Amino acid sequence: MRRGSILQLVVIGVIAGAIAGAVAYFVPWLPKPATLEAERIDWVFWFVTIICIVIFALVSAVIVYSVIKFRVPPDDDTDGPPIHGHTGLEILWTAVPALLVTAIGVFSAIVLAKNDNLGKHPLHIDVIAQQFAWSFKYPESNGLASTELRLPVHRSVQLRIRALDVLHSFWVPQFGQKQDAVPGQVTTLHITPTRVGRFPIKCTELCGLGHAFMRATAIVMPAAEYDAWASKQGQAQSTGGADAGKAIFDSNGCAACHTLKGPERPAKVGPDLDRLPAFAKGPGQTLDAFIRESIVKPDAYVEKGYPPNVMPKTFGSSLSSKQLDALVKYLVASTRGGGA
């Protein structure tokens, strides 16, 4: 190879690398991390990306250069030089990628080990996934439950994830970490939030027709605010009273599929609960009995236009009879007034 052609090749490579580099640099690829773990994942991401850009620049330089330089007119019947191989080159391009992927592997394994390290006193929170709702329980705050995940900032948290029906997956893009929820198994996810804010929780494992709507919110709060929230909420839920039914409605994820009281958060997977009195006329039951049956045995009567086998059949066993009474009472009270 002449010196001139090496120069041209290098120039093309630099241009290709610069374009790829600009795409990598100017596009905001990753969300701003909100956990220590996501920060480490970002490091691996950029380490691998830089290697990829170098290889991309090299290969595209050779292709572009060859297409420009070695192209011949259609009537050129000659053949190229009969080069069958070059052992040195072949060893080189086997060994160099092997070294690169080894480096990637070592870096990844270290980050993985660090990200899985819970530290001394992690906070445990239970995550329950079911079609198509998330709920969270805080065993260290007297069984407090919520449908939005509240986390104290700068504290190592282990989520213990359960699935009640099919596979789901817990993901907050800003947290980086992701973990499937598997029926019959408790899986865990470790995060250490680093900044206060509200972040979207998404289900990322196809779980049925409401999959795209199986979302919730994670709220990272300053430690003191978190403690205050936990003690206040804990008292409200344990005393019960007038709000007990509403608390059960909220903490069991009913609103993920059903709309209740206006368009605040229209959910369309299941029937609109504001129209319960109208639906009850279908099977001709009293409103109270109809609501109770629909919670415990959802497929006994399915409103027209909605498929069967969607609503979990687990509420009959997961709710105590006291809780069920409170929930039915709450639904009757809130629909009889404004319903159809």
Added chain:
Amino acid sequence: MSETAVGHQQELRHDAHGGPPPVRGWRHLIAPGFVRALWMAPLFFGIGAGIVVLARLWGGWHPYWNWWIVITVGALTAAPIGFLAGIGNFDYWVRYAIGSPTRPEDHSGHGAYSWRDYFRVNTDHKVIGMQYLVTTIFFLLAGGMLAMLVRAELAKPGMQFFDNQTYNGLFSVHASLMIFLFVIPAFAGLANFAVPLMLGAPDMAFPRLNALSFWLLPIAGTMMLASFLCPGGPFANGWTNYAPLSTHQPLGTVFFSMAVQWAGASSIMTALNFLVTIITMRAPGLTFWRLPLLVWANFTTSLLVVIATPFIAGSQFFVMFDRIMHTHFFDPSQGGYVLGYQHIFWFYSHPAVYIMMLPGFGIASEVISVFSRKPIFGYRLMAVSLMAILVLGFSVWAHHMFVSGMAPWLRVPMMITTLLIAVPTGVKVFSWLATIWEGKLHLRTPMLWALGFVSMFLIGGLSGVMLGAVPIDIHVSDTYFIVAHIHYVLFGGSLFTIFAGIYYWFPKMTGRMYNEKLGKLHFWLTFVGFNATFFPMHWLGTDGMARRYSDYEPKYAALNMFISIASFGLGASTIVFLYNMITSLRSGPPAPGNPWRALTLEWQVTSPPPIFNFDEIPQVVGGPYEYGVPGARHAVLNGDRAAVAEGEEVRVH
């Protein structure tokens, strides 16, 4: 007798391939064909349904007539066998088994003399290759239309055209058709045509098995499309059909599970056929180290298929057993193991990725060497790297499961093997680059597709390395980054090489040249449309858009609209391809025997090839890619042999 032996032989062949005697009147009912299939399929459905009812009567299970089970056993299992028997796939074997005189060419003559012959059971590998390609292109169009519907729904946030279940069905059927009825069988079709020719063989080792493997495909494809007619909608669990969602979903799911059985059986039979053909039917002198790389690629692919495909069959049987036989493979409350499904499924479906890629490597090697006018750089290492991918491919399945909740210790070993696969794959890319280096490049349409493949597959390979690194994978699992990655490897990789292969062998298959300008237009439209559609998906994924979502946050609206518009352009580029194929087939200029001046054996015969490929068995004397080597030959055929015998110097490599 004045006839020479050769002349006599040829005449016999002409008698033999005249096809079956014409069928008239009521005899249509018992002669092999669609008329017989029309009554045999319902008959077998009845038999299947009868077995179900009798078994339920005997067991005392109510109700005796259960539609789910009757459909599964009668319509999806028994009726297809009736259809296959009706069109005549089993005639020869049945006659042989019951001791009747067999008719070697009774219904399955070699060659095709009118378009009708392509709709009959035919044992000619060239006809079967065409049947495969036309069928798979049909399913490419069907799958592509579904993708357009998916993109239409995703153009704006919120729900536009479909409900969630239908949307889930659209992308599930799209993926299943593209994987099981386009990429895998399209490669099998190209290889069906090319491999026996490249080996110097008159046909595949088992021509009747070959015909049967083809006829399973329309069954599988019809089944997948027919799931749209099911009560409850089509199967909507993604092409991965993960349990326990799949054991609870409506009837459509069974259509997926059974279609995979039929397509899988087709794959396995074809793979066995390729293995035996390649091992036993190579022309004299054609040693393994002289095989064209396409043959090597199909040899390794067939090994993958034979070893891996039974696993997906097993996974789908387990799902169906859970659904209709009250087993509990994936029901944890009864001791089932949910992750077991994923382990079994990916033990097939990761090797399946290589089943969908290695034949493409083979096609790229053929095309790049021929249109660079240079030998393949590092031929032996190219073949060895195929074998390395084959072996490593079986040790990486759990990299699809890094976030699945499997044993955590399994992640690092699986990451190491996954990253190692980049090494043999890199060897192949660098060898292609070294092959075009200092070559005499002819940028004809097949070459454009092959170079497009190398650059697009490079991007897919690099994003694959990123996915191999566990921490990155944890972040981008089940996001649009995955969607981008698989389309860069399966569209930019597999589909680009399938197009390269179709354009490359089009003259050989049809005897006509395609339109070069339209071919290049097709390439550039696809190349631009493809990148505009799929590259932005990387960003969507890393930023946080989950896959399989019918609705998304408004902040992704602009990018999704852009992607949807680009994808419609990409879809429209197919029209150029179809127009080119149809007009060239009807009125393209006649193709010479060897328009590309290639050395491999299929180009040494007429276009299209004679009915039994070679009038005389060729003698292979050298490697397949000896471009630029003075006086080198890959094989000597027919009259040349005399010249060789008389001492003409032939360089042997």
